Amino acid sequence: MKFLAITLIVHAPHPVTGVRKSTRDRFREVLDNALLAEELGFDGFGVGERHERPFISSSPPVVLSHIAALTSRIRLFTAVTTLSLLDPVRAYEDYATLDHLSGGRLELIIGKGNGAAQRDLFQVTPEDQWDRNAESYEVFRGIWRQDQVTAKTRFRPELKDAEVWPRPLQQPIRVWHGSATSKESVDLAARYGDPLFSANVTHPIEPYAELIRHYRERWEYYGHDPAGIAVGAGTAGLYAARTSQEAIAAYRPVFEGNLAFQKGLGLEPVFSTLEDFVERSSALIGSPQQIIEKVHRYHEQFGHTVLHLHADAGGLTDGQHRDSLERFQSDVAPVLRREIPDPPFAWGPVLAEPVPTDH
Numbered sequence: 001m002k003f004l005a006i007t008l009i010v011h012a013p014h015p016v017t018g019v020r021k022s023t024r025d026r027f028r029e030v031l032d033n034a035l036l037a038e039e040l041g042f043d044g045f046g047v048g049e050r051h052e053r054p055f056i057s058s059s060p061p062v063v064l065s066h067i068a069a070l071t072s073r074i075r076l077f078t079a080v081t082t083l084s085l086l087d088p089v090r091a092y093e094d095y096a097t098l099d100h101l102s103g104g105r106l107e108l109i110i111g112k113g114n115g116a117a118q119r120d121l122f123q124v125t126p127e128d129q130w131d132r133n134a135e136s137y138e139v140f141r142g143i144w145r146q147d148q149v150t151a152k153t154r155f156r157p158e159l160k161d162a163e164v165w166p167r168p169l170q171q172p173i174r175v176w177h178g179s180a181t182s183k184e185s186v187d188l189a190a191r192y193g194d195p196l197f198s199a200n201v202t203h204p205i206e207p208y209a210e211l212i213r214h215y216r217e218r219w220e221y222y223g224h225d226p227a228g229i230a231v232g233a234g235t236a237g238l239y240a241a242r243t244s245q246e247a248i249a250a251y252r253p254v255f256e257g258n259l260a261f262q263k264g265l266g267l268e269p270v271f272s273t274l275e276d277f278v279e280r281s282s283a284l285i286g287s288p289q290q291i292i293e294k295v296h297r298y299h300e301q302f303g304h305t306v307l308h309l310h311a312d313a314g315g316l317t318d319g320q321h322r323d324s325l326e327r328f329q330s331d332v333a334p335v336l337r338r339e340i341p342d343p344p345f346a347w348g349p350v351l352a353e354p355v356p357t358d359h
Helices: 023-040 060-070 088-101 116-121 129-145 183-192 205-221 244-264 274-280 288-302 318-339
Strands: 002-007 044-047 075-078 106-111 149-151 159-162 175-179 196-198 231-233 238-240 284-286 306-310
Touching (some): 002 023, 023 060, 044 060, 060 075, 088 106, 088 129, 129 183, 196 205, 231 288, 238 244, 306 318
Parallel strands (some): 044 075, 106 175, 175 196, 196 231, 231 306
């Protein structure tokens, strides 16, 4: 099993203290967390893309480029690239450039994105968002694989024998399809034989498990070998402590602060108590053994081979956050790496031929 640390770069008041960091300090925190993830041996670091409050993750290529310059080993993910909102030609140019700058460490998780505010910002409607997502992905995919591209399109000017530069380093880049609740994204992934990444954050396990089962059915429907399936899944939170009692006590102020924030926005929480959150959500809060057992319970339903954890402290102190990640990497990850297989592909640059060493 592989492990990612992911941030959506939420820029909201601290759930316990109520203090909000400056924008500059929040970005600095993201960079520090990426360095920590590489130091601790995580396999990937992901940056989300949102175009509305309370997020400041509107430009993941820029953030990931800075992280690429500071790191050397960890793979870099988007989580997710909102192709329903983007021009696929411009998105290709940004990510092909980033792939070269990072030495072929880039992987994309694509999706239509969430939120009415960002749809309005880009003049995307609920009716056309899925068609835009599919069209943008088909164009993006074609540009990455072909030196010249012709495409009849509805949502951007058509392409005829178009050349887009730079040509890619990875041939082709690996693209995962992020899915929260929609069969459309699952079907698109299965159609092209691409891996799936389940959000697995907001709800209990059942709706996510149902979508993953649908993905596997559609994968075979489109004629792909079941042995080639790769599934990733998210988590709603992490706090690994020596005992479950310590974990619950430390996480309670964080949960209660987040609960108050949701209620202040008029949202009805899915999990109204910390005990329910720990039991029925995907959050990994407890002793190492409890976390291992919970990941296995989810694996029985999902068959996933990649797991993402929150890169941000999320209300924990910096010391608690680091201690939790260190304990996860020392006491949890080795067991899960041994007991749950890796994805069915190499965890490294996707290259059709050796990269030239001359410049």
